[in-house]
Amino acid sequence: MKVTFNQDKEVVKRLQEGLKLKGGYCPCKVERIEDNKCMCKEFRDQIKDPNFEGYCHCMLYYKSLD
16 A cells, blocks of 8 residues: 655645645645544545555555555
């Protein structure tokens, strides 16, 4: 299992700017609650799933199975 940034550098740049503007909260989530702090709870839960492979909701991170 490996978690990496999206390979599209422009996507990563925009999302990191959004994170800065929102104080570390996921730019794709409306509520500013602890579960939405990057890396959000939704993706942390997906990482725990041994069969999940794919992007987090905002597409900043990618979990691969290899």
